[in-house]
Amino acid sequence: MSHAPHITQILRVFARIGFLSFGGPAAQIGLMHQELVERTGWLKEKEFLGALSFCMLLPGPEAMQLATFCGWKLRGTLGGLIAGALFVLPGAVLIFGLAISYALYGAMPLVAAAFVGVKAAVVAIVLQALLNLSRKVLTKKINVAVALLSFVSLYAGLMPFPAVIFLAAAIGFLWPSDDPIQVPASPAQSGASAMQESLKAILVWGSLWAIPVFLLFLQGGFLKEVALFFSQLAIVSFGGAYALLAYMVQTVVQDYGWLTTDQMMDALGLAETTPGPLILVTQFVATLSGHGQGGVALALAAGAVALWCTFIPCFLWIFAGAPHVARILSEPRLSHALALISAAVLGVIANLSLWFTINLLFAQLKPSIAGPLPILSSFDVTAGALSALALLVLLILRLPLLVTLSLCTAASTFLALL
Numbered sequence: 465m466s467h468a469p470h471i472t473q474i475l476r477v478f479a480r481i482g483f484l485s486f487g488g489p490a491a492q493i494g495l496m497h498q499e500l501v502e503r504t505g506w507l508k509e510k511e512f513l514g515a516l517s518f519c520m521l522l523p524g525p526e527a528m529q530l531a532t533f534c535g536w537k538l539r540g541t542l543g544g545l546i547a548g549a550l551f552v553l554p555g556a557v558l559i560f561g562l563a564i565s566y567a568l569y570g571a572m573p574l575v576a577a578a579f580v581g582v583k584a585a586v587v588a589i590v591l592q593a594l595l596n597l598s599r600k601v602l603t604k605k606i607n608v609a610v611a612l613l614s615f616v617s618l619y620a621g622l623m624p625f626p627a628v629i630f631l632a633a634a635i636g637f638l639w640p641s642d643d644p645i646q647v648p649a650s651p652a653q654s655g656a657s658a659m660q661e662s663l664k665a666i667l668v669w670g671s672l673w674a675i676p677v678f679l680l681f682l683q684g685g686f687l688k689e690v691a692l693f694f695s696q697l698a699i700v701s702f703g704g705a706y707a708l709l710a711y712m713v714q715t716v717v718q719d720y721g722w723l724t725t726d727q728m729m730d731a732l733g734l735a736e737t738t739p740g741p742l743i744l745v746t747q748f749v750a751t752l753s754g755h756g757q758g759g760v761a762l763a764l765a766a767g768a769v770a771l772w773c774t775f776i777p778c779f780l781w782i783f784a785g786a787p788h789v790a791r792i793l794s795e796p797r798l799s800h801a802l803a804l805i806s807a808a809v810l811g812v813i814a815n816l817s818l819w820f821t822i823n824l825l826f827a828q829l830k831p832s833i834a835g836p837l838p839i840l841s842s843f844d845v846t847a848g849a850l851s852a853l854a855l856l857v858l859l860i861l862r863l864p865l866l867v868t869l870s871l872c873t874a875a876s877t878f879l880a881l882l
Contacts (some may be wrong), residue, residue, distance in 0.1 A: 469506055473746045474535060474543050475550070477504065481531065482550040485739045486866065488593075490742075493499055518789045520801050523701045525741035528552060528811065532782045541665075541783060548782070552775055555740025556747060560767055562734045563751035564760060570730070570782040574880060576834035581734035581876030583824050584850035584870045588858045589736060590817045593706050595859075597810050610635065614811025618710060619818065619835040625711035626700040628808050636804030637797045656727040658787035673776045680769065686757045690722065690750050690766050694773040697746065705735070705742040707809045710816035712749060722753035725823045736865060746770045762865055780851060824851065 535547025617623040735745040754766025826838035
């Protein structure tokens, strides 16, 4: 670190990052690099890359955790808390407004028609994420094998999402890599002080996470299910929102029956329009589910519980692990476990992409041993045309994500008016 900024400078810079952090983790990480390394010089390139490598090892949104880690490195726990909170809060406020508006007005015919365009854009967005990740991940035969196993296991219903992630991590940890990932890291703290700081973080942030969940568990009912489900997601959420959404669709739609697949696609599309981590889609899903269970008050309560159970664990991972970054990043087994988790996540996103596409393009599906298959006669021509438009705009013309969403929504609304 070149120099430690004043806390008011931390507030100002991370507020700017929080309000401008559109476009997903790649754009958000780029924005942080521009602000913290290039413009202010608060962090050196090596420090920033070491922080990013560490955050990629963790479950949860890597961009939010990177902001938290950078804040911690600059001004300790207070700096990390300010940086992480400011990265999340602007988008969280907007998500509450969007989710309540969607719950109240989403069933109107013209609004529902506009969301066909949103769903088409989501198909292109997820496919873009799949293509971008595949170029980085499919570098070895074992990575390809793990990605295919992950895809087949999830689509055919052979294994749940958490089992796929943990199996990939176990293979990576136990199977030695002949080409371990080399990552830069800053000097480690002394063992005693690092362990003391970690234990304090586990006690404080573990209690902040566990106590509300325990109280809701004793209370029972819908909020208990929300707290337990989103706490579980926080532990297994490797790969970001795209990977997580496939598991959320399965659980929220099929197991709990809170939402429909169409509503889950709308949730992701609207979450794409807000600043902050895309994993705020968990807040949208919980808020919308709460409205269906008991109106606006329960919607706001459910959204708040999902926010708490999604992001308090992020602070726990960062504050407990940050003092040990140098040692963690130098462990080749962990690096290989990360590589195979990334390969499994590619399969998870491929499963999500196929699921979304066939649910959008076909009105009817039939079950099979290989997973749901479309009934070809139920093809939706309008949805197909809008999906083609989204693919053209995002993948071929390479226009920005928000432009793609806007064009698809406008085209869908225009077709409905006709």
